[in-house]
Amino acid sequence: MQPxxxxxxxxxxxxxxxxxxxxxxxxxxxxxxxxxxFKKAEDEDKPIFLSIGxxxxxxxxxxxxxxxxxxxxxxxxxxxFVCIKVDREERPDLDSVYMRVxxxxxxxxxxxxxxxxxxxxxPFFAATYIPxxxxxxxxxxxxxxxxxxxxxTRRRNELLESAVKVTELLQETEKTSHETSATEELGASTLDxxxxxxSQNFDDGNGGFGNxxxxxxxxxxxxxxxxxxxxxxxxxxEMAEKTLKTMRQGGIYDQLGFGFHRYSTDxxxxxxxxxKMLYDQAMLTMAxxxxxxxxxDEEFKQTARETITYVLRDMTNPAGGFYSAEDADxxxxxGKFYLWTEEEIRQQLPEDQADFAITxxxxxxxxxxxxxxTGKRTGKNILHMEKPPAQIAMDTHxxxxxxxxxxxxVRKTLFDAxxxxxxxxxxxxxxxxxxxxxxxxxxxxxxxxxxLEYAKAAKRAADFILKNMCDSQKRLYHRYREGxxxxxxxxxxxxxxxxxxxxxxxxxxxxxxxxxxxxxTETLMKHFWDEHQGGFYLTPDDADVTxxxxxxxxxxxxxxxxxxxxxxxxxxxxxxxxxxxxxxAAQLLRSxxxxxxxxxxxxxxxxxxxxxxxxPSCEVIVAxxxxxADTKQMIETLRNRFTPRKVxxxxxxxxxxxxxxxxxxxxxxxxxKEGEATAYVCCNRVCNPPTTDxxxxxxxxxPQES
Numbered sequence: 001m002q003p004x005x006x007x008x009x010x011x012x013x014x015x016x017x018x019x020x021x022x023x024x025x026x027x028x029x030x031x032x033x034x035x036x037x038f039k040k041a042e043d044e045d046k047p048i049f050l051s052i053g054x055x056x057x058x059x060x061x062x063x064x065x066x067x068x069x070x071x072x073x074x075x076x077x078x079x080x081f082v083c084i085k086v087d088r089e090e091r092p093d094l095d096s097v098y099m100r101v102x103x104x105x106x107x108x109x110x111x112x113x114x115x116x117x118x119x120x121x122x123p124f125f126a127a128t129y130i131p132x133x134x135x136x137x138x139x140x141x142x143x144x145x146x147x148x149x150x151x152x153t154r155r156r157n158e159l160l161e162s163a164v165k166v167t168e169l170l171q172e173t174e175k176t177s178h179e180t181s182a183t184e185e186l187g188a189s190t191l192d193x194x195x196x197x198x199s200q201n202f203d204d205g206n207g208g209f210g211n212x213x214x215x216x217x218x219x220x221x222x223x224x225x226x227x228x229x230x231x232x233x234x235x236x237x238e239m240a241e242k243t244l245k246t247m248r249q250g251g252i253y254d255q256l257g258f259g260f261h262r263y264s265t266d267x268x269x270x271x272x273x274x275x276k277m278l279y280d281q282a283m284l285t286m287a288x289x290x291x292x293x294x295x296x297d298e299e300f301k302q303t304a305r306e307t308i309t310y311v312l313r314d315m316t317n318p319a320g321g322f323y324s325a326e327d328a329d330x331x332x333x334x335g336k337f338y339l340w341t342e343e344e345i346r347q348q349l350p351e352d353q354a355d356f357a358i359t360x361x362x363x364x365x366x367x368x369x370x371x372x373x374t375g376k377r378t379g380k381n382i383l384h385m386e387k388p389p390a391q392i393a394m395d396t397h398x399x400x401x402x403x404x405x406x407x408x409x410v411r412k413t414l415f416d417a418x419x420x421x422x423x424x425x426x427x428x429x430x431x432x433x434x435x436x437x438x439x440x441x442x443x444x445x446x447x448x449x450x451x452l453e454y455a456k457a458a459k460r461a462a463d464f465i466l467k468n469m470c471d472s473q474k475r476l477y478h479r480y481r482e483g484x485x486x487x488x489x490x491x492x493x494x495x496x497x498x499x500x501x502x503x504x505x506x507x508x509x510x511x512x513x514x515x516x517x518x519x520x521t522e523t524l525m526k527h528f529w530d531e532h533q534g535g536f537y538l539t540p541d542d543a544d545v546t547x548x549x550x551x552x553x554x555x556x557x558x559x560x561x562x563x564x565x566x567x568x569x570x571x572x573x574x575x576x577x578x579x580x581x582x583x584x585a586a587q588l589l590r591s592x593x594x595x596x597x598x599x600x601x602x603x604x605x606x607x608x609x610x611x612x613x614x615x616p617s618c619e620v621i622v623a624x625x626x627x628x629a630d631t632k633q634m635i636e637t638l639r640n641r642f643t644p645r646k647v648x649x650x651x652x653x654x655x656x657x658x659x660x661x662x663x664x665x666x667x668x669x670x671x672x673k674e675g676e677a678t679a680y681v682c683c684n685r686v687c688n689p690p691t692t693d694x695x696x697x698x699x700x701x702x703p704q705e706s
Contacts, residue, residue: 012085016481018427019087020054023064027074029177030085033094040171041082041119047152047159051080052098052113054089055427056275056325058334059129066132067141073132076142080149081116088113089324089431090479090487091169093539096550101170102126116148121546122163156644186610188230190600195227195236196472206268207243213261213273213645216247216280218287223604224432226611226644232704237294244291247284248303251382254338255361257413259310260284262328263557271369271383274328274335274424279558282437285293289441289448293642299388304445311438312457317430320460321468321480322438324431327424337424339369339380340414348417349410359412362386401699414536429481432469433492433561435461439500444506447639455507462504465497466516474523488543491536491561494524498568502575508648509626512574520573524565525584527559534591536562538631553592559605562588574619585613608644616684617645621670623690624677626652630692643702673682 011031012024025031031037037578041048046146051068053060069074071131076085088095088111095113102109105126116125126458198220208214223238228236247253250269252261261272282466288304291297315323328339342363357363361383369380372397393403403447427541442458445451469485475495476489494676501517504510527540530551538550538561552560566585573582589596589610596603620638631652638648651670670690672678678690679697688700 003088015706016429016486017087017090018425018429018481019053019060019089020085022055023068023085024070026064027071027078028068029074029078030083030084030136033084033086033091035531036079038119038121039086040376044082046080046082046119047124047148048115048118048119049077049083050086050098050115050119051083052088052095052115053087053111054087054325055425056327056552057111058275058328059110061332063129063131067130070132070141073141073145076145081106082119082144084527090426090429092490092492093543093550094546096538096552097170097546097548098123098126100173101166103126104173105166106168118163119501121397121547122160122167122666124159124163124166141636144308148183160500167485167547170396186593186596188614189256190229190597190610191230191607191614193597194223194600194604195231195233196608197240197599198224198604199235199517201601202239203267203345207239207246208264208269212266213263214267214269215557216252216260216284217555217557217604218280218283219555219563219605220610221287222290222602223607223611225287225642226608229294229642229644230611237449240287240291241295241297244288244300244303245388248299249385249388250383253384254310255383255385256338256411256418256432257310257314258306259314260307271382272335274338276310276315276326277557278311278315278322278324278431278434279437282434282441283558285311285441286444289445290642292643293448299390302448305449308442308445308454314426315466316457317428319468320457320464321430322435322461324427324429324434326426330424331422333382335369335382337418337421339367339378340381340666341367341379341381348413348595353406353410353413356406360385360392393481429479430464430469431493432465432478432480432489433496435465435691436493436495436497436500439465440503443500443503446507447503450639455504458500458504459508462497462500462513470520474519476520477529488540491524491528491538491565492558493562494520494528495561495700496535498524499564502568502571505575506648509652517568518572518576518578521565521568521581525602526670529584530591534587536565536588537539540582553595553606554599554602555605560603563603563605563609566606567612570609570612571647575618575649582613586608589613609667610703618643618651618681618683619647620697620701621649621651621680623670623675623680624650624673625672626650628677634677634679634694634697637698638701641698641702643698 007025009024010026010029012020015021020032076448086094098108098115099113101115101123102113112127112129114127114130115123117123131138132139132142134143176691198209224236224240227233247269252264252269252272259276262275262277262280263273265271265273285304285307286299292300318324328334328651340363345357345363349357350384363381366377367379367381369378369382370376371378379702389403389407390400393400439458439462442454446454446458469480476493477485478487478489478493498517498520501513505514525585528536530537539551553562554560566588567583568583571577592690600607622631622634670680673690673692676692678692680690681688681697681700
């Protein structure tokens with residue numbers, strides 16, 4: 001294969017997406033998604049070959065090497081098709097639609113996603129990974145392309161008829177899936193059913209839900225914590241605890257550099273798919289922080305803090321935003337950066353420390369990592385812990401402190417050695433939605449752990465988005481890279497970033513962030529709301545529509561934008577006294593009640609919103625000087641307990657530019673009593689007498705703990 005410097009780039013060389021740039025020197029005549037590509041297809045009477053993936057996708061890399069870098073395959077593609085390459089993280093709208101097509105046609109989906117469609121975007125073929133040449137009964141590119149070309153030339157009517165049917169079915173499914181249902185209004189029984197479904201699917205031995213592959217799904221865990229808080233159902237808490245602990249000890253967690261890999265290929269959390277995604281770090285940080293609030297377990301606190309350490313060290317742009325992901329591959333091998341042989345461990349550590357590391361991280365002579373092609377052990381190990389430090393201490397008659405000290409030293413030594421290896425590639429684009437999640441996570445961690453540095457990092461990231469990815473019309477851009485903000489913002493950009501701004505306000509009590517959350521929510525309601533059926537579309541009303549205008553409620557690896565937006569609306573209603581937000585949230589819940597009732601465990605983020613909506617919920621307004629010890633104590637008391645169904649506002653003698661009309665309306669008459677920090681607690685729309693006693697405040701918020 002020619003080195004890139006000797007090859008002619010294609011049109012992707014002018015793009016900013018790291019994924020598209022990875023394909024810029026393929027011999028395939030790639031186009032980005034653009035009017036130019038579709039015009040060429042129409043002018044030359046060719047179908048479209050659409051390939052969708054992302055920069056840290058292992059099998060996307062494999063398909064590139066096998067097919068898109070192969071001169072023979074490229075020649076076939078260029079002859080038969082107009083070829084379009086799309087970054088799914090940059091265009092989640094396209095990915096959503098065509099993934100549904102793939103699932104409709106094949107019964108499954110995933111990435112790489114390959115679609116063949118007419119010049120007017122109607123699909124008639126879908127597949128995920130396709131080998132370069134047929135093997136093991138799977139048709140390869142070299143056999144597939146000539147066949148499609150022949151059909152397009154000689155039996156086009158059949159293909160066009162198929163494309164029309166696929167498109168009509170997609171549109172009909174979209175039309176009927178979210179029609180307002182006649183079922184009972186969602187309520188506490190829906191939460192019970194969601195918990196029951198999760199408990200039925202829970203893996204008692206390993207934690208998590210279902211079998212392999214197993215995803216972290218932190219929104220399941222944060223819902224379980226809320227369900228436990230509501231019902232005192234001990235098993236709900238135990239399910240969350242078990243999952244968080246086994247993930248922390250497993251290979252899905254980077255035991256040396258911290259942070260979580262994307263998912264586990266097995267049920268035991270041992271063998272990960274090695275890429276690291278920003279959104280996983282954010283959502284899991286929130287889950288561990290809330291679990292610490294609920295239980296006081298130091299392991300949860302340590303895991304949250306370590307995960308943040310990874311993000312701030314390796315995933316942070318100098319200007320404050322957060323990068324998207326790190327690759328699974330290094331030097332062309334999946335996981336190579338993270339794997340260790342016993343010999344490599346012994347080369348880095350003195351004998352006693354090496355023995356300790358080998359026992360602690362369960363290192364095997366033959367290795368625990370298998371070659372993907374041969375299925376044989378490689379001698380390489382994924383580091384994981386069979387036992388937590390407390391159990392190791394008990395078994396070896398040492399103090400937990402001594403074990404942790406030895407473990408920290410071993411980790412640092414091996415981490416420093418690993419840093420000399422060639423790192424996996426990093427996708428350094430900045431996405432508004434994933435950054436919003438990280439702002440929320442850092443803000444929540446700043447509150448729970450009383451850590452000012454986390455608050456500063458959250459503020460820098462929020463300010464970066466507001467400065468670089470938000471225009472004068474309060475419209476967000478989805479992606480920023482190398483000075484360019486591009487791609488009109490999607491539902492998740494608004495929902496996730498508003499979530500971050502609300503958490504940031506409750507951290508810093510800087511009213512500007514609450515004001516910006518309100519403004520962006522107004523933009524969301526104006527451009528994304530479905531006036532006929534309710535709920536938010538994935539795309540705004542002025543975006544180009546491809547086949548259908550999608551609307552989603554089910555969670556995936558990420559919570560759905562509608563679910564997050566729903567909880568945002570409920571919280572903003574309580575924070576601003578603007579009842580229109582609560583009305584919109586109620587409409588949203590009604591509009592999706594049919595699919596939710598069928599499978600509430602598939603939308604646990606919305607269950608968290610429903611939990612807040614049902615109540616009892618509280619507004620807490622603290623009146624006092626934020627720099628005085630009594631105000632700090634009152635706020636710290638609020639943050640020490642897991643009380644998720646509340647909003648917190650601060651009324652102090654701030655300068656006028658730091659206030660908003662919402663705070664002025666809501667809090668102007670709620671002042672401190674006799675110069676002391678004073679809490680005003682209103683629960684279920686009933687206000688209690690003010691108190692200067694933090695314990696009394698908590699009794700009003702959470703009587704069951706009094």
